[in-house]
Amino acid sequence: MEQDLHVRDRVGVQDFVLLEDHTSESAFIENLQKRFNEGLIYTYIGPVLVSVNPYKDLPIYGSDYVEKYRNVNFYELPPHVFALTDTALRSLRGELINQCILISGESGAGKTEASKKVLQFIAATTRKKANLETVKDKLLQSNPVLEAFGNAKTNRNDNSSRFGKYMDGDPTGGHIINYLLEKSRVVFQAKGERNFHIFYQLLAGADDALLEKLSLKRDPSHYVYLKQGDSSKVSGVDDAEGFKTVREALQVMEIGDEEQQALFLLLSVIIHLGNIEFASGDGGRARITNPDLVSTIAKVWILFCCLPGGKKPVSDTPFSHTKKLVKALLNKTIEARDDVVVSPMARDEAVKARDALSKSVYERMFTWLVQRLNRSLQSSWEVKKKYVLGILDIYGFEIFQSNSFEQLCINYCNEKLQQLFIELTLKSEQDEYRREGIAWEPVTYFDNKIICDLIEEKHKALTGIVDTCNKRDIIRFESATSLTHHIAKGKPGTIEITHGGPVTGITKGKNGHLMVTSKGLGALKQVP
Numbered sequence: 001m002e003q004d005l006h007v008r009d010r011v012g013v014q015d016f017v018l019l020e021d022h023t024s025e026s027a028f029i030e031n032l033q034k035r036f037n038e039g040l041i042y043t044y045i046g047p048v049l050v051s052v053n054p055y056k057d058l059p060i061y062g063s064d065y066v067e068k069y070r071n072v073n074f075y076e077l078p079p080h081v082f083a084l085t086d087t088a089l090r091s092l093r094g095e096l097i098n099q100c101i102l103i104s105g106e107s108g109a110g111k112t113e114a115s116k117k118v119l120q121f122i123a124a125t126t127r128k129k130a131n132l133e134t135v136k137d138k139l140l141q142s143n144p145v146l147e148a149f150g151n152a153k154t155n156r157n158d159n160s161s162r163f164g165k166y167m168d169g170d171p172t173g174g175h176i177i178n179y180l181l182e183k184s185r186v187v188f189q190a191k192g193e194r195n196f197h198i199f200y201q202l203l204a205g206a207d208d209a210l211l212e213k214l215s216l217k218r219d220p221s222h223y224v225y226l227k228q229g230d231s232s233k234v235s236g237v238d239d240a241e242g243f244k245t246v247r248e249a250l251q252v253m254e255i256g257d258e259e260q261q262a263l264f265l266l267l268s269v270i271i272h273l274g275n276i277e278f279a280s281g282d283g284g285r286a287r288i289t290n291p292d293l294v295s296t297i298a299k300v301w302i303l304f305c306c307l308p309g310g311k312k313p314v315s316d317t318p319f320s321h322t323k324k325l326v327k328a329l330l331n332k333t334i335e336a337r338d339d340v341v342v343s344p345m346a347r348d349e350a351v352k353a354r355d356a357l358s359k360s361v362y363e364r365m366f367t368w369l370v371q372r373l374n375r376s377l378q379s380s381w382e383v384k385k386k387y388v389l390g391i392l393d394i395y396g397f398e399i400f401q402s403n404s405f406e407q408l409c410i411n412y413c414n415e416k417l418q419q420l421f422i423e424l425t426l427k428s429e430q431d432e433y434r435r436e437g438i439a440w441e442p443v444t445y446f447d448n449k450i451i452c453d454l455i456e457e458k459h460k461a462l463t464g465i466v467d468t469c470n471k472r473d474i475i476r477f478e479s480a481t482s483l484t485h486h487i488a489k490g491k492p493g494t495i496e497i498t499h500g501g502p503v504t505g506i507t508k509g510k511n512g513h514l515m516v517t518s519k520g521l522g523a524l525k526q527v528p
């Protein structure tokens, strides 16, 4: 095997630094392609690891590979995510320097899989102490829960993370921070896509008694929030089996039966909310056309409130709850100083308010889950947190026909990561050569700072313009498009965002306005 590896590793170059023509994109791709054809998915660019998604299981992550890469100098063995992790761990332990592994790439590139391999290596090479087995279990077992509630099928990736995740810790324990859950997915999915996995897992995997308690039917096509993408089955995915795995993983995270029931009741409330229909009634006021469903939601809600630790309903008659819920769904309540003003909503406003409620419940549930996971991870974390290894796995670039506000934020975040990469690698290297008076051949690269500036530059960019708008208006924005339309209404002709292709150029308009066509943000142009 050793011999085979040796021969195969001579395919192309293992480190792009050694590539003769290291400035041309075609030479870069050709090298990746050559290596990929031999099943070699990893290549270095100095300390950076480039990984190509093989879309099939490769026999390169077993315990033999863990042993092989453990405590071995970075460049001694063929490029591997284990080599990167081993180097980070040894610097953490030996030099007592905080480490961060930053994983970036477009959606479906393999970021989450890479982060799992990092965790796998850490878990496998950590010395066994009391309690350690449970920490390892919890870290690895937390994945099915986070994936069920935070991942979804998209057109690019059947198991796409729809939230960003930063994990840090030392080898004995850890902590997770979640970012930017794509909550708009709870109420809307594009064609071919699904809502978060957990909804389908619940319907497929719950036994009949649980479904009856939640007043749910097994077939997702009954529910508006679950059927818009017209793709509720994912080939090769067994949602019922997934539900079993999630329940076991919740147990490992010390989330017992009662708290699991609470999660399922909340999921059911969200699913039912999506089926509430509104029509325009007297004087343009919204009215509910299927009031029976409100009674069903009230019934489920009472069950939730009656769980131990729940906020017991003052009056537990379903009728009074239904009345309260109808009032809440049809009216808006504005608190101004000591005054509370309740006024009826029009149909469109009621639809938006219903969706906002569903998104908010889901997001809070997700945040609660991450907090609980952290609690269970830290309960076994006895060593004082001093030096940590962080892993950042944020969801990837994507450009849809219609881009949600969250996607704009995530694409912006990816641009910032790219900017950090440029700062840490290309710029700092070239600056050092300049300082030291070393002769070198300058490498031209596209500096995406101008794209970041368009979003963040003080007083001039998108965020600055948003800040000058009426705060209450901004809260209502659903997508980047509606956001800009709204701004355009208030401040004539400021910004327009459309979907679009790769970077084609950045020009300055006559009056100093920027016009940008960007790869990451969708075409985003500031129009005069």
Ligand SMILES: Nc1ncnc2c1ncn2[C@@H]1O[C@H](COP(=O)(O)OP(=O)(O)OP(=O)(O)O)[C@@H](O)[C@H]1O
Pocket (backbone or CB within 6 Å): 053, 054, 055, 056, 057, 058, 105, 106, 107, 108, 109, 110, 111, 112, 113, 114, 157, 159, 160, 161, 162, 394, 395, 396, 397
């Ligand atoms: N190293 C690997 N070996 C085998 N299969 C892989 C590997 N990396 C990725 N895959 C396959 O590709 C799929 C997508 O990978 P992953 O979910 O990690 O992408 P991602 O970059 O995190 O995407 P997103 O930004 O959409 O979350 C995985 O479900 C898996 O089937």
